[in-house]
Amino acid sequence: MPIRCALERLAGMLRGSGCHVRTLDDPGLLLETAAEEQPDVLVFDAGIPEADAPTLMRLIRDEPALAQLPVLLLAAEEDRLPVLTGGGVEVLPKPTAPGLLVGAVRAHAAGQRRRHGSAIRDFTHRDASSGLATVEAFRKLVETALARNDAGIGALLYVAVDNLLQGDMSELRRARWRARFADALDDQLLGSDIAGMNADGAFLVFARRVDLPKLESFARDVAYALGCVTLDELGHGNRPSVYVGVARAESGMLEQSVEAGKAVCVALRREGGDRVRLHPVLAGGPGGEEQRDWMGRISGAIKEGRLFLMYQPITSLAGDHGERYEVLLRMRDTEGRTLLPEQFLGAATRLGLDRLLDRWVVSRALRGLEGRLKEQGDTCFFIKLSGASVADPGFAEWLEAMLAKVSVQPRSCVFEISEATLLVVPRRTEQLLRRVRAAGYGTALEHFAAAEESLALLPNLPLDYVKLDRSLTANLATNPGRQNWMRELVHRIRSTGPRIIAGYVEDAQSLGLLWQAEIELVQGNFVQQPDEWLHHGSMI
Known part of the structure; x- marks a missing residue:
């Protein structure tokens, strides 16, 4: 079977089981893409003709951002992979049974997410209702991510859900809403994204993306996903009103980024109409077009x-x-x-x-x-x-x-x-x-x-x-x-x-x-x- 067809077949298996999948048929893009998006698991076909598996694995492990990334290698009997045992690498036989592949991906993804989650527990604790990082933990995680990022820059999404701020709602019901919205938000995140809860009930997301069209598209995906959360079974039939303000995130200036994103949401709520906007530092204000x-x-x-x-x-x-x-x-x-x-x-x-x-x-x-x-x-x-x-x-x-x-x-x-x-x-x-x-x-x-x-x-x-x-x-x-x-x-x-x-x-x-x-x-x-x-x- 041609490599591209086999790739799509594997991706289809994983998508059918509820996984988010990004496919690359050019190994030359692997390191940059994986470092930027930080997946939970990398699935790699050892037989792809454009790449040498041992060399590629060595490059992956030499990249600090990918050093702990779990790797699943799909290998036929004729593939010689003696140097690839251990070190977070699991070799699966080719052709791979769907159940075996999905089970291995889920197991490694769960382990990777536990490792990511431990960083939050090391700093403080998660928000009890949403399971997301508290604002203190979020700030520490983002500062750490910015310190490890060569460019030292990223984006912060301030996501305001008006229904969560209603004063006549019981705390139990509010907690159940937060959990539902947090699940919807988590489905939109890449492995490198960091999500948390602000003290005022808004969601915060740090993303390493600096490409403005991709960033705006991501923000709109978040707004749409949270806006589609069904609340009937929680005793409220209205659709949530979701606003997303996107600000620049830099080391040492995270509080200013949060305030900038919040200011955008306030303006969106006041004006009506569009519910996603980039802060003028990124686009839209004086000098914004030139900066963009x-x-x-x-x-x-x-x-x-x-x-x-x-x-x-x-x-x-x-x-x-x-x-x-x-x-x-x-x-x-x-x-x-x-x-x-x-x-x-x-x-x-x-x-x-x-x-x-x-x-x-x-x-x-x-x-x-x-x-x-x-x-x-x-x-x-x-x-x-x-x-x-x-x-x-x-x-x-x-x-x-x-x-x-x-x-x-x-x-x-x-x-x-x-x-x-x-x-x-x-x-x-x-x-x-x-x-x-x-x-x-x-x-x-x-x-x-x-x-x-x-x-x-x-x-x-x-x-x-x-x-x-x-x-x-x-x-x-x-x-x-x-x-x-x-x-x-x-x-x-x-x-x-x-x-x-x-x-x-x-x-x-x-x-x-x-x-x-x-x-x-x-x-x-x-x-x-x-x-x-x-x-x-x-x-x-």
């Missing part, structure tokens, strides 16, 4: 592999051994043309998407560095952090969690913060620098234009490097006054401890003058332009 457009572009670029990193060497003039690279973010449009940073980073910063991009860059760069160090042990990456991330109270915790996931020596990674960020949020900047330094990683102040306020702060900052701004190095060869200022500045910086990097080197004369000023490290297109390829012919 750029959110779509950026999430599309991530999914389609059009967001990528480039690396520009930082070269030693003192003959140091070892490789240093600054990590730079680039994006290709749908036609394959590379966009300049000013074509998308400015819009991302203006619309509040820079934190999402920061987390993508940090996670991708650290994983790339981990692989690079296996080939070249004295490599160091310089990774930029935006002002939004520095100001984000949840970023430091997310960064520490991300660093714990990779095998990277602290000396091989330096985190850069700009002088502009230092001047806007000096306390937050110093706190993050100290936290990074305490973990053993390097710190740098970049785009340093030698503002007097910055010079005054330098002695108190835990810095390993200071990178000079373009305004200090441009046209250096033809400006004697700037050369004198450069020598004085180098002396002042060096007296506080950090090493100096001269950025934006444009010509050989400037390079010579920087060497005479005893600057150790230089960077710029004259030295070497950014490239996707690192030295020694390796690309991440």
